[in-house]
Amino acid sequence: MPSSAYALFRKAILTEQQVVCRYDGRPRELCPHIIGHNKSGQEVVLAWQFAGQSSGPLPQWRCLRLAGVSDIGLRKGRWHEGSSHSTEQTCVSDIDLDINIHVRKLR
Template sequence: MPSASYALFRTAILTEQQVVCIYDDRPRELCPHIIGRNKSGEQVVLAWQFAGESSGRLPQWRCLRLAHVSDVELRKGRWHEGGSHRSQQTCVSEIDLDINIHVRKRR
């Protein structure tokens, strides 16, 4: 059964809303692009982090394990596409929802 965080991130993808949350004790501002499960069966999301705190430079792609996410809120704002797509993503192995395939191609 999907977690509450999973449901909110999924809604954010469908409605192209930004997500503000805490991940590994750091505030993050993200635009989620792909959600599902990783090879271990954990709920994960591939998101473009454009603001907040990070151990590296921002903006950048993030693979978030949703069990480590808290205080999830959706907000309206500019949708951030992220950087180049030169390599195939390896974050989500069992894709439930991909904004580029399931959402935007319907329009």
């Protein structure tokens, strides 16, 4: 059974809502794009972080282990995505939901 964090991030993808949360002790604002599991079986999400705090420059792609995410909230707002899709993502090896394949192609 998926965690509550997984369910919220999945809902955010399906409804194209922004996520505000804490990860590694920092507030994050992001748009999740792909959710599933990594090679170790952990729940993970690939998201475009557009605001909040980060150890590096923003905006940027982030791979988040959902076990480390807290204080999750969804909100309406402009959908953000990275401009560069030149490399294949390695965050999510077992993809459950991808906004570009499972959501947008159905519209």
